[in-house]
Amino acid sequence: MAKLIEVLEGASGLSQLLFNKAGNATFPVKVQAALRSDAIMIVSATQALTQRPLFGNGADPQYASPLAEIAQATKAVSALTNASSAVNSARLEVVQAKEAMTAVTAH
Amino acid sequence: MDFHRRATVLICAIALSSCGAQKILVEDTRSFVAAGRTATASATQFFVEARYRQLEANILLIAAEPSCEWGTTILLRKNFPTGREGLCLPAGSKSADNGTYSLEPIPLGAIKPSLALIGALSAYLGALSKVSNSYEPQIGPAIDNVIEKLSLFKKAEALFTRTEPQKAAIVGLLEYFNELRVYDGQAKQIRDYVNKNGNKFEDGRAALVEILQNWNVGIVDTSAQLAKDSLIQGVNRSLRRTTDFNRRRKLLEPITEIIIEQQSAKEGFSNVIELLNELQTVHNHLRDFANKKYTAEDKIRIERENSAQIWEIISRLGAVAKAF
Numbered sequence: 001m002a003k004l005i006e007v008l009e010g011a012s013g014l015s016q017l018l019f020n021k022a023g024n025a026t027f028p029v030k031v032q033a034a035l036r037s038d039a040i041m042i043v044s045a046t047q048a049l050t051q052r053p054l055f056g057n058g059a060d061p062q063y064a065s066p067l068a069e070i071a072q073a074t075k076a077v078s079a080l081t082n083a084s085s086a087v088n089s090a091r092l093e094v095v096q097a098k099e100a101m102t103a104v105t106a107h
Numbered sequence: 108m109d110f111h112r113r114a115t116v117l118i119c120a121i122a123l124s125s126c127g128a129q130k131i132l133v134e135d136t137r138s139f140v141a142a143g144r145t146a147t148a149s150a151t152q153f154f155v156e157a158r159y160r161q162l163e164a165n166i167l168l169i170a171a172e173p174s175c176e177w178g179t180t181i182l183l184r185k186n187f188p189t190g191r192e193g194l195c196l197p198a199g200s201k202s203a204d205n206g207t208y209s210l211e212p213i214p215l216g217a218i219k220p221s222l223a224l225i226g227a228l229s230a231y232l233g234a235l236s237k238v239s240n241s242y243e244p245q246i247g248p249a250i251d252n253v254i255e256k257l258s259l260f261k262k263a264e265a266l267f268t269r270t271e272p273q274k275a276a277i278v279g280l281l282e283y284f285n286e287l288r289v290y291d292g293q294a295k296q297i298r299d300y301v302n303k304n305g306n307k308f309e310d311g312r313a314a315l316v317e318i319l320q321n322w323n324v325g326i327v328d329t330s331a332q333l334a335k336d337s338l339i340q341g342v343n344r345s346l347r348r349t350t351d352f353n354r355r356r357k358l359l360e361p362i363t364e365i366i367i368e369q370q371s372a373k374e375g376f377s378n379v380i381e382l383l384n385e386l387q388t389v390h391n392h393l394r395d396f397a398n399k400k401y402t403a404e405d406k407i408r409i410e411r412e413n414s415a416q417i418w419e420i421i422s423r424l425g426a427v428a429k430a431f
Binding site for chain 1 (some may be wrong): 130183184194206207208209267268270317320321322324325326327329333336337341
């Protein structure tokens with residue numbers, strides 16, 4: 001059982017981390033741009049989840065999946081080096097986290 | 108003095124003393140209500156300013172991104188195959204490969220009634236803290252004030268999203284106060300009702316906490332991150348064009364400013380949430396009070412402590428505005 005606020009806090013921490021990584025000048029410009037766009041996509045998903053929480057009775061099993069995806073993405077991004085395989089794998093985790101969040105957002 | 112005359116004097120004395128006590132109790136209740144309103148007005152100024160900062164954050168995002176234009180929402184590009192693409196897609200783009208971001212801050216029409224409700228709940232608990240030692244406690248003015256603020260809050264609900272349990276908790280809170288209003292002036296009935304139905308108060312308060320927490324993390328924090336990032340992007344672009352120390356320092360100044368301002372907006376929300384949690388502590392004390400037997404001295408001491416705690420909460424609510 002996870003709470004909506006836990007998902008939002010996790011997502012907010014992930015986007016902050018992505019913005020920080022995107023500001024790392026040792027990464028190629030293309031990678032910086034990619035990480036920045038990931039950060040903005042997570043911000044967008046976080047905002048959407050705040051405005052349209054489909055479930056959310058304070059402690060809802062539906063939030064367990066996005067929370068787990070966010071934790072996984074955070075771990076992958078934290079360990080990010082400028083090796084392209086690590087970047088690709090971290091970006092994939094972020095996309096999955098974003099999609100898991102979108103799944104609990106009513107459109 | 109004959110018997111009838113003495114009896115008349117005695118009845119008059121009791122009546123006068125009772126009237127005087129009632130007047131003091133009503134004044135106590137009204138003082139809490141007035142203080143709650145003043146604190147709310149002051150706190151509202153803070154959130155008007157916080158909302159302005161949030162809007163400014165979004166303006167910075169648009170200013171820093173030449174591909175973006177102002178609107179209610181912007182369409183964000185998801186993939187950047189060459190790394191040179193702009194962040195925003197043109198309005199009306201059909202691509203599934205995008206995301207939306209709202210540029211609208213939390214509506215003031217939602218924030219104002221939320222703060223007014225917190226002020227009114229504080230004032231109600233202040234009035235309730237006086238019930239223990241009152242023969243005919245007059246908590247009506249405080250309850251009427253909460254009912255008025257709850258009605259305004261419910262009217263504003265169309266402006267923001269709530270979950271079904273949050274909606275139900277606010278309806279439950281309104282029922283609680285409408286039912287409690289009937290017992291005005293009856294100390295035992297008030298204590299019994301609060302003790303038995305206090306969970307409705309707690310659920311309503313918890314729903315309000317959740318709503319504020321969600322705004323703080325999901326909207327205020329995300330705009331702060333975007334603003335900081337967009338500003339850094341813009342500043343870095345300008346820094347590359349000059350080597351002059353003073354000019355470069357001037358360019359960097361807004362970064363500190365925006366970090367401090369956004370942090371302050373976030374802390375404002377956190378402080379108000381903390382006060383709501385403290386209201387719960389006072390409410391728990393007041394519910395416990397009805398279950399236990401205290402000496403008259405203890406009653407007076409506990410009443411003073413609860414009352415002082417409420418004054419402090421109201422005063423801190425008013426002081427939130429000083430953060431800017």
